[in-house]
Amino acid sequence: MGLAAVRDAVRRQAGDITIDSAPGRGTTFRIRLPMTVSIVRALLVRADDETYAIPLSAVAESRKLTAVDGHEVNHADVIRWRDRLVPIVDLGVHFGTRPAPRKAGYLIAVQLGPRARALAADLIIGVEDVVVRRLDPIVGRAPGVGGSTVLGDGRPILILDPRGLMDIDLTSRVAA
Helix, strand or coil, X not given: CCHHHHHHHHXXXXXXXXXXXXXXXXXXXXXXXXXXHCEEEEEEEEECCEEEEEEHHHEEEEEEECCCCEEEECCEEEEEECCEEEEEEEHHHHCCCCCCCCCCEEEEEEEECCEEEEEEECEEEEEEEEECECCCHHHCCCCCEEEEEECCCCCEEEEECXXXXXXXXXXXXXXC
16 A cells, blocks of 8 residues: 555544654654544543543543642642642533532543643543544534543443643633
């Protein structure tokens, strides 16, 4: 199969291919496919009455959340995690099922390279393999959402996009 055929197949899946070549060092081919064309091992969590799937490859660790854990810096909630301040994304607040951040439950540390977020949820359900389905473009793009899946019991849930979670502006939430 030629490179043009590979490029075309990757583009049909809304992916990207890059080639880096250096004389005397070799060539590196990078193929990036969207999360929406795969089966992902995911951590299932519940926030309010909603269940979400977080790709396990981005989960660093989890722990209980207590009322004394969180602090506010520049109108954003943060937590001290392994000697650094990590912003907290309360899933209920972000997705509109809760008016204020929770003070109890669980924090799930999501990490991509040097960037991290702590996701606040009520319950950690467990780990499951999920088929990632693309959201229909008519639905639009929600920050931090990478796709959806249907659980074995027939319930549809959102699959969170770790990269998108890192880009959420947490300082825009200012108390009225």
